[in-house]
Amino acid sequence: MSAAFASALLVLAVMAAIGAPIAFAMVVSAIAYLLLSGQDVSLASEQFIQSVYDSFLLLAVPLFITAANIMNVGSISDRLLDFCKAAVGRFKGGMAQVDILVSLIFSGMSGSAVADAAGVGKISINMMLKTGHYTPGFAGAVVAASATVGPIIPPSIPMVLYALVSDSSIGYLFLGGVIPGLLMMMMLMAVTSWIAHRRNIPAEQPVPLRQLPGVTLRALPALMMPVILLAGIYGGATTPTEAAAVAALYALLVAGLWYRSLSFRSLYTVFLDSARSSASVGLVIGSALIFNYIVATENIPQSLAQLMASLHLSQGGFLAFTMVLFLALGCLLDATTIILVIIPLFLPTARALGIDPIHFGVVSVVNCMIGLITPPYGMLLFVVNGTTGIPIKDIVREGFPFLVALLAALTVLVFFPELVLWLPRRFGYEG
Amino acid sequence: MTQLFAGLRRMTDAAAAAMLAALFGVFLVQIAARYILNVPMGWTVEVCLTLWLWLVFWGGAFCLRPSDHVRFDVLYLSVKRPTQRVFGAVAAFVIIVAFAISFLPTLDYVSFYKIKRSGTLGIRMHYVFSIYLLFMLAIMARYGQLLFRFLAGRPDVEGKVTAYERHDEGSIT
Secondary structure, rough: OOHHHHHHHHHHHHHOOOOEEHHHHHHHHHHHHHHHHOOOHHHHHHHHOOOOOOOOOOHHHHHHHHHHHHHHOOOHHHHHHHHHHHHHHOOOOHHHHHHHHHHHHHHOOOOOHHHHHHHHHHHHHHHHHHHHHOHHHHHHHHHHHOOOOOOOOOOOOOHHHHHHHHHHHHHHHHHHHHHHHHHHHHHHHHHHHHHHHHHHOOOOOOOHHHHHHHHHHHHHHHHHHHHHHHHHOOOOOOOOHHHHHHHHHHHHHHHHOOOOOOOOHHHHHHHHHHHHHHHHHHHHHHHHHHHHHHHHHHOHHHHHHHHHHHOOOOOOHHHHHHHHHHHHOOOOOOHHHHHHHHHHHHHHHHHHHHOOOOHHHHHHHHHHHHHHHOOOOOOOHHHHHHHOOOOOOHHHHHHHHHHHHHHHHHHHHHHHHHHHHHHHOOOOOOO | HHHHHHHHHHHHHHHHHHHHHHHHHHHHHHHHHHHHHOOHHHHHHHHHHHHHHHHHHHHHHOOHHHHHEEEEHHHHHHOOOHHHHHHHHHHHHHHHHHHHHHHHHHHHEEEEEHHOOOOOOEEHHHHHHHHHHHHHHHHHHHHHHHHHHHHHOOOOOOHOOOHHHHHHHOOOO
16 A cells, blocks of 8 residues: 555545545545645546446436435325235234335335335334334334345345446346345344234234225235336346336336326426435445545555455455454445445455355345444434434334344355345356 | 525526436437337437436536535534534535645646547537536535635534435435
């Protein structure tokens, strides 16, 4: 590591710590690096512009954001909740189970955990609190924990970003997330059921069976969304980026024409909000890629690979080490930054050790999503706190059993790659 | 003055929303052309990428309040107001200096692209990339204004927004 690079890291750490936007902290540190190493400072701008302009793959990001926002504005979430209430409301801790199931279905339509927690999660917290059987902390914890599954079940924005830095196929990454997502859901449902029994949280009034077809029919267009999306990608009809646009169009048609719950005013708000989020995310992505460029010119990944090789780590040892590291960083860093800047550092070593890139990608994304509920910096904690006013410390306290369950799921996924790779292999993945 | 700014703000917001809507629309045209009409069109890809580039930097320049960015503000929020002001002033100052240092070299870089035309539409590339210069200028002006606020000891806007408002934009994960 050169002195210039060390100074740049210091600048980055200080700027981020005093609260500068992460994107600008990265640009500033890149400029500092170029100045100190005597290079042309316009390289930072060049990398920033080119990394945004060159990647067709990244277009999936604004499109998935738009799709999620449309679904949150239309009454799609309400109808899904009705459906899930009819399906699992009859069990102990019914409303909490409803939230987990609705997150699972919603995750098949949106690629974003935050969209899940802020949209459908907010409604289900209100529903839980209205029953009077749930503490606010518990309701918030269920929603935050179940939202982590959103980007594991396809589609997934974090996996698009991983595909970008690792050159792996988004299609196979998406498929690799299906079983892990279901596993995480099962763990969360089991924990909920355990807590519900211990606290004796009653079930909801069961929805009569004869109403079930009607409720299902009302939710059907929304339930079809993941099917259309996945059939499009795996039937070979559309690329994942195109699927994102089709998903947004489908959400628009369902919310606007079928459910008639979308006004021009709300549509404008959807586009403006999506434009803002896209810009903010685009800046983080672009600046993270400038930083990547510097890391690459400094040969950091290769030096790290040599260092790791000298330690004679086994596959398992390496995975355990990186997972603990990502979890620790997840308490402090934004998931986008970890995926774009930290994970690429370890890719050469992972390759050298013969670790499958799809497996490594999926478990790393699961890891980063768990980082969204670990304090002090946990995006989902902020979102639930902000939309409902439930104090973060209550969510964290009640969320502990869920965190343990998710960590258990992660451990199983790390040491049993077959769980990730089985489905992609059925679709022709040769890894 | 405030009204003028509010009007400008509405216009820049509307432009950003329009860019996103156009990006979405052109993408659909591309899909329709490829799968329904069976005539792949090259221009759609170029238009989408240009709109995406402009959306990111236009939005970054005019539509994101400092509080909309992805930030690690745990430390910032845990210190007292006067310290927050020092933090904010240092961050703003460093951002302005760094952007100012790289502005002229970037201007050179962007103008160099006037010799190159885009792949399908033949637009001169320095027009496409010029949005980054506008972005740099806007950020320097924005942080200049913030720096002034911090130095003048005026209450900063940051303190009043809730955690959600600080984090609702900018997270995709």
